[in-house]
Amino acid sequence: MDVLLLVAGGVVVLLASVLGGVTGFGFALVCTPLLLLAGFPLADVVVVNLTISGLARIVVAARLRAWVNRRRALWLVLGCVPGLLLGLLLRDSVDDAVLKVGAGTVAVGVAAHLLVRSPPPRAEDAGPPPRLQSGTAGLLGGFLGVTTSLNGPPPVILLSRQRAEPREFVADLAVYFIFCNGIAIALIGLSGGLEADRLGPLLAWWLPGALLGNAVGTALGSRLPVELFRRLTLVLVLVTGLATVVTSLAGR
Template structure:
């Protein structure tokens, strides 16, 4: 969890992508892994928002978060009707396409995303989140192609993840038998390690050049898509 949180802090996302296979290999139950990732992700993103609050564009974050709500509900309905095994390869392929699209930067300077673009990215991210837990790439693509500075990129993603992780935890609480009693010692340990790793990651991001940061994000998006396809 420490290494995963450092990567998440340095790029704004990807903690769960790295932590999930390692925790599963350690024999931790899938449901427990999801809960730990969501709780640790929520805590570290709240910490990131507090630390980078001067860089957050609240209207953009609010628009993305609001648009994710109907997508998340549609995802819940989809999972009830269609096995995740059919969804993961498609989502993985779309994530790889997001990474490739990020590598092709538009000409010109920074351009704030339009409201229709924010609505589409938020909706798709909400849908991906409740179907495969891979809710980052659509918003990463949108903010990356807008050429936001690294700290603004990380801050806006953090605000968005606070909204979507809270929503996902609420849905799990309502529609599944979520229990923390058996995993609270592990959860507390992961929270402490995750918060420390997140702070280290943000410190690293503040020292990275824009080019290095951008290619690190692209590599992580491509890895997320490929891993999703392989593990489907």
């Protein structure tokens, strides 16, 4: 593999990890379009993103375990399983260019939604999160996760609409990413989609920087204005998502 490409990918992963640590959800939204633009195959991007994101969230889940909404997290995880299975069945029958356009479109749509509609203040008398909504968000996330690694948007929108408290928001997403990503990797491995000779070097080079970036981002998130970083992240997602769609449609 080209060393410059490997280094460029490492820089992308590091920066995406910092932003993901700040917001709790931005890693794949930033990393997927940029790695695709750099020329990495979609299948490799999916596995690398799922692996790094899942591992990075373990520390976050442990630190914020007291803030996990167990009912919502459980239904998000349960819902992701049928979505993962459906995505695994369909991903080999859909052209990579279509999936890339879909990934870029999802990124742009979610970023625009979150930029235009900031989550309202949390209601003091908010009831328990509905199981159907949580399960549906998990299902959609599972499908997007195993096909494009963008399993965050549906749960993010759910948590925003349900006015989750910031620490609860990050904690629930961390639990969801750990289990959803882990199950996705296991299913991809069982289907023969893991190629250690290609993926091993990528993870060996990128994982240390990703974990460092996630730690830095998590620390920054507790000290600096999160809303500023959140908006910068979403603007970057809009730009990279649009670029992914345009280059895919142009036949790059």
